[in-house]
Amino acid sequence: MNIDEDHPGFDNEAVWPRRLLHVPSMTSYKWAPGNRYGGRQNPSYIAVSYTWGRFQLRHPDENPHVCALPIRGISWPVPRVDPDVHFSVDQFQHVIYEMMKTAERHYEFDYTKDQRTLQKTPGSWLVRPLLRWLERHRMVYEFLWLDIACIDQRPGPIQMAEIGRQARIFQNAAHSYVWLSHLSYDILESILDNLRVAVSGLDQEPYNRTEPPYNCHTWISQAIQSIGDLTNDPWFKSLWTLQEGFMCNHAIILSKEGRVLCDTSRVVVRSFSLDNLFGITYSIIQWSERTRTPCKDLELLRLMDLIHKTGLAALFCNNPMGLLGISYNRNPTNELDRVYGIMQTLGPDFRVGTDSTHRYTLNELENEFGDAILRTCPVLSQMHVHLQAPAMGSGWRVQANSRVPWMAERGDMFGWNCGNRVETNIEISPLALCSLSTCNVGNTLWARISGKACDFEDLQRGWKSADNSEYANKINQSLWRMHGCTDQAIHMIALDRGTYLDPQPPGLDILNVEASHELAAWMTEKSRRHKLVVFLLGQCSFNMEMFCSGVIMFKREEHGISHWCRVGICTWLYSHMREEDKFHPLWSLLKGDSENWYHIEGLFG
Structure with missing residues (x-):
């Protein structure tokens, strides 16, 4: 038909x-x-x-x-x-x-300034019953x-x-709803209240590292319990709702009875939406980047694993590259729905697996999915990290074990123009500076790259010198500080797992100046036998700030095939290295224009 x-x-x-x-x-x-x-x-x-x-x-x-x-x-x-x-x-x-x-089923005059206690005013006594009647019948x-x-x-x-x-x-x-059909209003309200309290408790940990240690375990346990109770609802286990939750993050949450909850954290009370839920979760992630709780603490690992596996982290991101990995934590009726069920998050015109005469395997569909992203959004296609070593030749594409690191949470900064999840008036202008394509070698679909590269050691020294320069204090007023850090280096690095750089030393995954430079220096020293290079993916300007993004990789030969193998991704700021017409000597290096940058091409995977 x-x-x-x-x-x-x-x-x-x-x-x-x-x-x-x-x-x-x-x-x-x-x-x-x-x-x-x-x-x-x-x-x-x-x-x-x-x-x-x-x-x-x-x-x-x-x-x-x-x-x-x-x-x-x-x-x-x-x-x-x-x-x-x-x-x-x-x-x-x-x-x-x-x-x-109506979507907003609450009445602001019912709340006092602390927004938690009903205020019995004449308006409340006279008007509220009428509104309730209209709500019930209209x-x-x-x-x-x-x-x-x-x-x-x-x-x-x-x-x-x-x-x-x-x-x-x-x-x-006009608007959309998410129906959590197994959670009653009272239970859902209790879960969300407990989660808010837990997040508030975590946020009280001092930023100043000279303060006495802060015991977070009570709040970590409470957060685990709340998130577990919430995500036991079938909505968080369905694959198709993963796509719908990403596309309609402003959807209002309905309880089992069809009642809406109120978000009383704002000056103007609103119905509680997925956005509110994802924002609460993100507060936990921000806290995790600065906490002094050991990164191998079992309760902390359990909390972060729960946030990632349930999709709450990926659903917050303005970057769809983490959704394929989340789809493997859900149980579809058809395995191919792991791709079909998320492909529209890349845009309403993004379609793969459309040949009705071909019987696709999941691997073929994932290859087509990765290839389409590579061609339409080359920079975005690399803005993820592998949690396990990919098969030879497939490291170029997003995998079932891919996760979006928080340095890449803004997909709009890497060329993805379908995101509406970040409410900001910042003008963003991304630019791809590389050429990426695919080709078949034997029975494997590889990527082929062509563009500029710089030795990692040269760039590492440049980052260090830039942060020691007279321009460094400008970064404190920069929008580069997107992660709530007290101090942040000029660069950010996220490493793949399963490479010779895994595991990285403990304590070097914290987003601050000292740890960021220690990580880069450790990578340089660890790579004496492997010449690490940074392949320049692209640049982005946002509100007078400019940064570059790249893939960190090295050349290797396996089974007679010479190719570039990635170990991670990085981004670095360079706009603060000038004042009006005065440019710091490192400007050209950090922008990707100096003689340190040279042309490379070849197989990538």
Whole structure:
């Protein structure tokens, strides 16, 4: 069947869905010319992210008394969900009606200045009951994008086409929800309150390292418990919700009953969203970069591992390169969904595995995924680190064991222009300065690189001299200090695991001047037998600041193939090395223009 056969005249590149569910009548309406649904033109609609696939009753004789959600206007059977392990039809219907109400279901006059205690004012007594009544009975929206009502559930080109348009659909919605269907309002509120308290306790650790040691373990344990309780909800285990959570980070969180929670941490109270949750998690990560708790402390390792494996860290980042790794912590029905289920995070037009005549393997699909990123966003394609040594020839691409280091959390600074996760007015202008492509050697897809490189030792000395120069104090006022550090070096390094530089000495992963230069010096000394070079990926300017990014690598020969092998990535600031028309002698080196930089090319992987 042609993908337009069911919807003549429909533009597959449009932002509008093929169908929308009209909730008052529970009717799924097709798109019609003029963006009409059931006679309504350009209707405002909301979208919801939830999970049901693993709880589906797949055979008619399995719990035959369980009915499906009643939806009119469709020709496919609506999936039935097992109410004993997930949610009932009545619960689902109730939550759908709740979603049709205003997104901000709270009243600011109810709160005192500390925003935690109800204020019983005349307005509260007179107006609040009226608003509550309106909230209980009035629908603000009529249309909902609900997957089982708006995507043909029968496998085929129409289904695949609409699945491939979810980025557009969510982005065009008036707003979106995330339904945590296993957590009641009271339990969810308690979990989030406990998590806030734990983060507040961690943040009290002094920045000054001359202070007496601070005991963080009570707060670490509380954070582990809270995050564990929260992410036990099935929404955090589904693969497709990983993509939806990344694309709609402003989505409002709904409890099991369909109630919203309030974020009272702001001056103006708002409904609690994924953004709020990810921000709380990021506070833990910021604390982890400066804490004096030993990095091998078992409780600390457990906390950070939980944050990364559940996806909370990757979902905070404005960089989609960590999502493939998170997809391996989730259990899809189809292995290929590890790629299909996240590819739209790279952009609404980003599609791989589109050849319907070919039966893809997961490795082929991951190669195509990595190749597409390499060609469209060459700098971004390297902004991750490997947690395990990749197979020979595949080190160029993002892997199942890839993770985004915090120096690369801003994908918009590395050429990815689809991110909306950082609310800032800073003008950002990234520029790629390399050529990356792929080629087949035997049965392996390799990358081929061409561009400038500099000996790591030369750059390491330049970083050290720059931080010892009269210009160094300018970095203290720079936006380069993005990690809440008291002091930060001109450069940042993130190393891959599984190389000859692994493990690195303890204490050198802290983002401050001393540790950063000690790490670079240790790498130089450790690499006497391996000539490390930095391959220049690109530059970026942001609000009068400029920095470069590169891949750290060395030349090796394996099985008769000479190639460049990466050991990590690095970024370094250089804009502060000038004052008006006066340039520091290190300016050219740090910008990538000096005679220290020379041309290299070859296989990379």
